[in-house]
Amino acid sequence: MMAQPSKMKVQFWGVRGSIPTAGRDTFEFGGNTACVEIRVPDQDILIVDGGSGIRNLGIALNKEFQANPLSLHLFLTHFHWDHIQGLPFFEPLYNGANRVTFHSGRAPAESREILEGQMSTPYFPVNFELLTAKREFVRACPGVFRHGPLTVEAFPLNHPQTAVGYRFECNGAVVVHASDCEHGDKKLDSVLRHYAQNADVLIYDSQYTPEEYEIKKGWGHSTWLEATEVAKEAGVKQLVLFHHDPSHSDQMIRENVDRARLRFENTIAAQEGCSIEL
Ligand SMILES: [Zn+2]
Ligand SMILES: [Zn+2]
Numbered sequence: 001m002m003a004q005p006s007k008m009k010v011q012f013w014g015v016r017g018s019i020p021t022a023g024r025d026t027f028e029f030g031g032n033t034a035c036v037e038i039r040v041p042d043q044d045i046l047i048v049d050g051g052s053g054i055r056n057l058g059i060a061l062n063k064e065f066q067a068n069p070l071s072l073h074l075f076l077t078h079f080h081w082d083h084i085q086g087l088p089f090f091e092p093l094y095n096g097a098n099r100v101t102f103h104s105g106r107a108p109a110e111s112r113e114i115l116e117g118q119m120s121t122p123y124f125p126v127n128f129e130l131l132t133a134k135r136e137f138v139r140a141c142p143g144v145f146r147h148g149p150l151t152v153e154a155f156p157l158n159h160p161q162t163a164v165g166y167r168f169e170c171n172g173a174v175v176v177h178a179s180d181c182e183h184g185d186k187k188l189d190s191v192l193r194h195y196a197q198n199a200d201v202l203i204y205d206s207q208y209t210p211e212e213y214e215i216k217k218g219w220g221h222s223t224w225l226e227a228t229e230v231a232k233e234a235g236v237k238q239l240v241l242f243h244h245d246p247s248h249s250d251q252m253i254r255e256n257v258d259r260a261r262l263r264f265e266n267t268i269a270a271q272e273g274c275s276i277e278l
Pocket of ligand 2: 078080159163180220
């Protein structure tokens, strides 16, 4: 069994945006798409997004819990491919003893229909209906989810077809997940700052450099530069650059972190396989 964290533990299983990028140039930070696991003491396991990184999480959970049933809460930011494409390969969904609650910004019937869609003919051989885990669908946004000492607040992000940010709070520790989002919408910029207030960890969409952003305005993503502004204005303790662009090599991500640190010192880049314990 994994040792229980004292407050919260964040584990990165997928940190890439848009499309998985296997290869030598992306090996260090990782090529799997979005999936973050959050553990809190003695409670259900929390997961943000089901990108390709969730496959390895499923394998690790089976190994850790063996025959013990799992109770999982999956918080989906939205339904773009890079956030759901790993779900058909998530082994815990194929075990009838497990329970998985899908939280998202959509109504329960709608989110179920969307997830059924990606596994329907002719896209995938196994139908969503054939998954044996008990599944429940919940609209998370707007709203608050409480579970033991844990509170999860959902808030809207500026992204094509919208996305949801999540503020996780447990035993005084706060982790905020804000991806995918583009800055520049006055109202939603201030909503983000409100929910990111005094977070111990802010995981933020930093897909582009400021130079790239100039030609990719309106595509729904932000920059490491904006990430540092949010971190400063919201009084965040640690900033995690997340949702790396598929064209960004390890070398480029390291450069982005170096540039970001000149403006906000406690900055790291999300890295597959790495964790933060609070
Ligand atoms: Zn994405
Ligand atoms: Zn997206």
